[in-house]
Every structure is written in C-alpha cells, then in structure tokens.
Amino acid sequence: MDTEINLLDVDVQARLRAGDQLAKRGVYGIVWLDEDLIVRRRYGSLTTFVEEGACVTHSVAPLIGLETDIKQLTEGDAVRVPNVTIVRGRDPTPRLNIIVYRFPSEDGFLMTFGLVGTDNGLEIELSRQARARLMAEAEVLAKSRELARANAELRMANNDLEQFAAIVTHDLKGPMRALDYLVEDIAQAAAENNGAAVSRKLADLRRQTSRMSWMLSSLLEYASAGSAHAALEHVDTRALVQEIVGSLPHGGIEVEIIGDWPAIETLAAPFDLAVRNLVENGMKHHDRNQGLITIVCEDKGDALEITIADDGPGIAAEHHRSIFLPFRTLDGKGSGMGLATAKKMVEAVGGSIAICPAGPGRRGAKFEIRWPKQVVT
Amino acid sequence: MTPRKIMLLGEIGVGKSSIARRLVFDSFDTDYKPTLGVDVYTYEIEPEPGVSEEGVRFIIWDTDGNFGDSIMSLVYIKQAAAAFVVGDLTRRATLEAMVQTGNSFLEAMPGRFCGFLLNKSDMPDATLALPPELEQCSIPAIRTSAKTGENVREAFVTAAEAIRRRGY
Numbered sequence: 001m002d003t004e005i006n007l008l009d010v011d012v013q014a015r016l017r018a019g020d021q022l023a024k025r026g027v028y029g030i031v032w033l034d035e036d037l038i039v040r041r042r043y044g045s046l047t048t049f050v051e052e053g054a055c056v057t058h059s060v061a062p063l064i065g066l067e068t069d070i071k072q073l074t075e076g077d078a079v080r081v082p083n084v085t086i087v088r089g090r091d092p093t094p095r096l097n098i099i100v101y102r103f104p105s106e107d108g109f110l111m112t113f114g115l116v117g118t119d120n121g122l123e124i125e126l127s128r129q130a131r132a133r134l135m136a137e138a139e140v141l142a143k144s145r146e147l148a149r150a151n152a153e154l155r156m157a158n159n160d161l162e163q164f165a166a167i168v169t170h171d172l173k174g175p176m177r178a179l180d181y182l183v184e185d186i187a188q189a190a191a192e193n194n195g196a197a198v199s200r201k202l203a204d205l206r207r208q209t210s211r212m213s214w215m216l217s218s219l220l221e222y223a224s225a226g227s228a229h230a231a232l233e234h235v236d237t238r239a240l241v242q243e244i245v246g247s248l249p250h251g252g253i254e255v256e257i258i259g260d261w262p263a264i265e266t267l268a269a270p271f272d273l274a275v276r277n278l279v280e281n282g283m284k285h286h287d288r289n290q291g292l293i294t295i296v297c298e299d300k301g302d303a304l305e306i307t308i309a310d311d312g313p314g315i316a317a318e319h320h321r322s323i324f325l326p327f328r329t330l331d332g333k334g335s336g337m338g339l340a341t342a343k344k345m346v347e348a349v350g351g352s353i354a355i356c357p358a359g360p361g362r363r364g365a366k367f368e369i370r371w372p373k374q375v376v377t
Numbered sequence: 378m379t380p381r382k383i384m385l386l387g388e389i390g391v392g393k394s395s396i397a398r399r400l401v402f403d404s405f406d407t408d409y410k411p412t413l414g415v416d417v418y419t420y421e422i423e424p425e426p427g428v429s430e431e432g433v434r435f436i437i438w439d440t441d442g443n444f445g446d447s448i449m450s451l452v453y454i455k456q457a458a459a460a461f462v463v464g465d466l467t468r469r470a471t472l473e474a475m476v477q478t479g480n481s482f483l484e485a486m487p488g489r490f491c492g493f494l495l496n497k498s499d500m501p502d503a504t505l506a507l508p509p510e511l512e513q514c515s516i517p518a519i520r521t522s523a524k525t526g527e528n529v530r531e532a533f534v535t536a537a538e539a540i541r542r543r544g545y
Contacts, residue, residue, distance in 0.1 A: 057380070061380075061417050061419055061436045062415075062417050062436075062438075064380045064382060064436050064456075065382050065436075065455055065456025065457070066452070066455060066456070069455075079452075080452065081452055081453075082414065082452075083413065083414025083415060084414055084415045084416075084417060085414065085415070085416045085417065086417050087397075087401070087416050087417060087418045087419075088419070090402070092416070095413065095414055116414070127389070127411035127413060127441075127443070128409065128411055130389060130411075130443070131389050131390040131409065131411060134388075134389055134390060134468070134470075135390065135468070137470075138467070138468040138469070138470060141469070141470070232505070232506055265505070265506040301509070302509070373509055374509070
C-alpha cells in the first residue's frame, strides 16, 4: 500500500514536526533543495544516500532529465516519480515514491521519499506467477505447433500412401497384365515349337519387366523426394533459382528471372525440387527450337508468389488436374513424375500449386506457386 | 561525463534486469526476481580515443514488463535518449511484440536511438528464424546473452555512439 501525505496541506511548523517524526521512523525521507537543485538538508534513514551540497541528480538518478520540470514547478504542483528503486552498487534503495514540491515559504523545493507498499512480497509472488504462466503458455504453444506439424505430416503420409496404393494398383496393373499375357503367349509358342515367336515374346517380356522396374524406382524416388534435408535454412531465393537454371540444359530456350526474390528461412531442398521440375518441364516439353521461360516472384508478405510460364504447346484444360499425378505425360517425353514431385514439394511446406491459362492470344503453360514464408518444421 | 537516460523495454521475463546486471555488475543470477516498477542503474562508457572525447554516463531504466505500451505516457520515459527493446529468443510471442514496442517508443520520442536485443541466445531452444515483421523492421537487432555476456556491452557502446551522433 502506498503512503503519500500532501505535506503542503498543513501549516509549516506542524508539517516540519510531522515530517521529522516520519523521517525518524524511516517511513519518509525528506530533502530540501535550493533553486539550483542543490541538496541543503536531509532527514531520515531513507535519505542517507543523498549527498548534501551536491546537485540532487548526482545521487538521485531518476530525477535526471526532470530538472526543468522541477524548476518550473508552481506552488501546489509536484513532480512525481513513483515506484522506483535506485540501484547503487550492490546496495539498492527500497522501492520509493519520489515527489518534489515547490516549497511555498522558502526559495527552493521539498523532496519526499515514501516507501512503496507493505505488500511487496505478494506483488513479487504475483509477478513470478504471471511470468510462470507466460512461460507455460509459450511451452503449450510450442507443443501445439509440434502436434500440428506431426498431424500434418501424418496426413501427408496417409495421402502419399493412398496415392501410392492407387498408382500401384492402377499404373502397375497394366504392365502386370501384359506380363501375364506374354507368359501365356510364350507357353503357347513353345508348345507349337515356334522358336522365333518365343524369342520375340521373351524380348517383349524383358521390356515390360524393365519398364516395371523403372516405374518402381521412380515411385521410390518420388516418395523420398525432399525429405533428405528437412531443416530450415537461410535461402537467397534469387541465387538458388539462378543456380537451378544454370544447371539445366537450355538448348534454344531462354530463361528470364524477374521480380522481387527475398532471402527467407525455408526448406531449401523442396524449394529447389519444385522450381527445378517446373522449369525442366517447360524446357523438355517445348515444341520449338527457340523459346522463352519466364520465372517471376512477387513478395506477398506472408508468402512468395512464383510464376513459371513458358511459350511451348501448353496443356489442354481437360488435363489440368491429372498432370499432377505420377506417370502422367502428354507427349510421351520424360517420366511423368516432374509435376507430381513439384506438387508434393510445394504442399510439403503448406503451399499450393496450380496451372493457369496462359492468357488470351498467348501459347504455353503457366504454373503459379504460393510458397509460404512461415514453414512449420 | 554526460548523463543519458536509456530505457530497457519488453515483455515480462525476457531478461531486461539480467542484461542490466550483466552490464553493471558483470554477473548473472539464475533466480528470477521480477522488477516491480522501475529499477534505475548507472553505467559509464569511457571515451574512446579517436572516436569520442567524451564518455557517456548511462542512466538505465529497467522497467516492469507489465507496463506494456502504457509506459510511453508515463513520467519514466521523459527525456529518454535511447531505448532497447528486449525479446526472448525462446518465446516467439515476446519477439512478435518487439516491433510494436519499438515503434511506440520512436513515436513517443522521435529521432532517438532504438535497438532490439534478442536475448537468451545461449539457450538450446533459441530460435534462428525470427518473425517476419521483426526481420523486415528497420530497427537494428543484435543477439545477446545476459548469461554469457555475449554482445551486452557492445550493444550499449553502439547506443552510446548513436546518441552522440544524434546529439540527444
């Protein structure tokens, strides 16, 4: 509880007596200052650190900066610095309310030190508890983030698993069926002693098995893509994209990198894989000897919006959903895993990818990536 | 030596008092003692030959984290020449609050020096990734550890130089 008495409300002698009593008991400290703020007299154990004959700010540091306010005080006004501890060496003062009044009957000022509150212990305990609560809240928040990340990973793993099962049952079923037919054909040709047909069918069998082996390897590569360096890194996005473009065989395709590419804390490997696969896709499927790929980045505050556009043959609207599935290729070139891998990488950091119309009168494909700056790891 | 008032602002438990005590007494206490109201310390930065002829006597106002932005309207901030806003690298919320506090100080005391102290850099769970608003803020930031003393004095030397340059 604060104890503050306006000493100007009682007559001079009474207040001197009262002040003297309070000062002696250590409840108040009383200091008289002259017009230049030099300490002239002091009373009470609370004022022992105040140096007589020196400017008050020499020993009462909290008054530094308030000299003008004090000198301009008029009768009845006060400068108050509440709830302050002056730490001098290893021996701090108690918590004090410092008040400076203009002294009406003399030239100068009266400064009082009042002890702050007797419920100090309770306040400290409350403050300790407030801090402990904040710490606990921060920990809960961190745990919630960790849980959310684990759930997201689990969801992604489930999606991957479902997708994997769908690919295995759908895309590998065809080659398996072909193998079955080939074995029947070989048996029949052998029964008919048709050596030439057996040789031909065996060559087909080898082709089908190597295609299945390649598909399985591609699937494995797709499943593990981007998981090797799942740690946040400081990434200069422009430098990384320049490096990606430099590492790809261009042929006659020019690549322009435009826009605002900031440095961010993100997962470098997925970023590399997403951009690399889209740029490579534009180069590989281009139908002309000369062409242009434009890579633009716009900083949207919480995310980067990256557009990768080419002037190749484009992708018909009916294929816009299926091209992101593994093994989908429209012109028979490539493995059909590039766009699937790009999509997987973008979604791994909570971003999104879409194919957009190239625009009226323009040819080519345009992909838009939203890459969030904040990645939960 | 010219006395200059410098504020330590920031959320509860970020280590403002530990920074002040590391600077002034070169010590660190693991027992948390909350600051109630304001603790006022004094610390002198000696003049540096060839850089400055006059040293700075810092009056360090270590404030109670409970004040929040309300401190900007209190007597404590009056005539402050500079401020450090302190954040805790292990508690993201305290880092997110720093920009608002820094901007509020600069609004209340235009032209003064303000810096961010990203404290507890010694902790194993100290984050490397700062909130985007903090990354993009023009207020200079430095990683500190009141426990090891990393960058604590350096930060105040920087503040002293900035104050001299600005003439506050």
